[in-house]
Amino acid sequence: MPSPFLIVAIDGGAASGKSSTSRALSERFDFLHADTGSYYRAVTAELLRRGVATGSVDAVRAALGTLALSTRVEGRSARMEIGGRIVPEAEIRSPAVNAAVSHFAAIPEVRAALLAYQRGQAEVARERGFRGLVMEGRDIGSVIFPDADFRFFLHADPEERARRRAREGQTDSIAERDRLDTSRKTAPLTCPPGAIDIDSTFMTLDEVVNRITGMLATRLSPVA
Ligand code: CDP
Numbered sequence: 027m028p029s030p031f032l033i034v035a036i037d038g039g040a041a042s043g044k045s046s047t048s049r050a051l052s053e054r055f056d057f058l059h060a061d062t063g064s065y066y067r068a069v070t071a072e073l074l075r076r077g078v079a080t081g082s083v084d085a086v087r088a089a090l091g092t093l094a095l096s097t098r099v100e101g102r103s104a105r106m107e108i109g110g111r112i113v114p115e116a117e118i119r120s121p122a123v124n125a126a127v128s129h130f131a132a133i134p135e136v137r138a139a140l141l142a143y144q145r146g147q148a149e150v151a152r153e154r155g156f157r158g159l160v161m162e163g164r165d166i167g168s169v170i171f172p173d174a175d176f177r178f179f180l181h182a183d184p185e186e187r188a189r190r191r192a193r194e195g196q197t198d199s200i201a202e203r204d205r206l207d208t209s210r211k212t213a214p215l216t217c218p219p220g221a222i223d224i225d226s227t228f229m230t231l232d233e234v235v236n237r238i239t240g241m242l243a244t245r246l247s248p249v250a
């Protein structure tokens with residue numbers, strides 16, 4: 027029997043472990059990894075570079091049509107290109123982007139502009155011969171892939187998440203982003219019905235990855 031192509035959605039608040047978990051799963055199962063937070067961050071960096079303010083929805087709308095989004099696959103990572111350029115990591119993790127990203131992400135037009143792009147990553151994964159797609163974000167299991175084969179929601183106490191970010195040497199407005207992400211009208215951060223909830227406050231990264239691996243392995247054998 028041919029192997030299934032799996033779509034795995036991983037959602038959760040800031041520093042809940044989405045990226046490290048998704049990256050590890052992409053290696054264990056040979057999945058393409060799409061970090062949609064980095065997509066929102068790249069678009070935010072580009073809008074800020076063009077002088078678009080978070081409050082000026084008309085200017086945001088005008089800019090969105092001119093972004094020219096494409097994808098570059100590097101290893102197992104699906105990176106967003108804007109006008110053929112990958113926005114450098116230092117820029118997308120900058121304090122200015124940390125402060126602005128949730129404001130741009132709350133604008134329905136911004137979310138609509140990224141919807142088809144994000145769904146299109148499944149096609150990119152198939153074309154490149156990956157065995158599936160692991161996509162992380164805030165609304166992957168609720169809006170982007172509500173029919174994903176597996177949908178996970180990662181929790182961790184806010185104090186633990188702040189400690190995790192601090193260990194990485196980052197200044198980040200985690201609590202404020204969570205507040206904005208949870209309270210926005212369009213695609214708020216929430217654990218959708220039917221998603222598998224994992225509280226990782228007292229779990230190591232390996233324990234989280236092993237638990238998810240055990241569930242995915244009922245459908246597809248790990249390669250690593
Ligand atoms: O890495 P961290 O969890 O701190 O954040 P991120 O995943 O890089 O996402 C940055 C911001 O993008 C979030 O705070 C959300 O405002 C927005 N985002 C979103 O609205 N929807 C997604 N699917 C992913 C990110």
Ligand code: CDP
Pocket residue numbers: 038039040041042043044045046047190191194226229230231232234
């Ligand atoms: O992508 P997200 O912002 O949700 O979190 P991350 O960047 O994957 O994880 C933030 C930090 O927490 C990283 O340094 C991870 O190694 C660490 N982490 C942890 O200590 N325990 C876990 N169970 C998961 C992540």
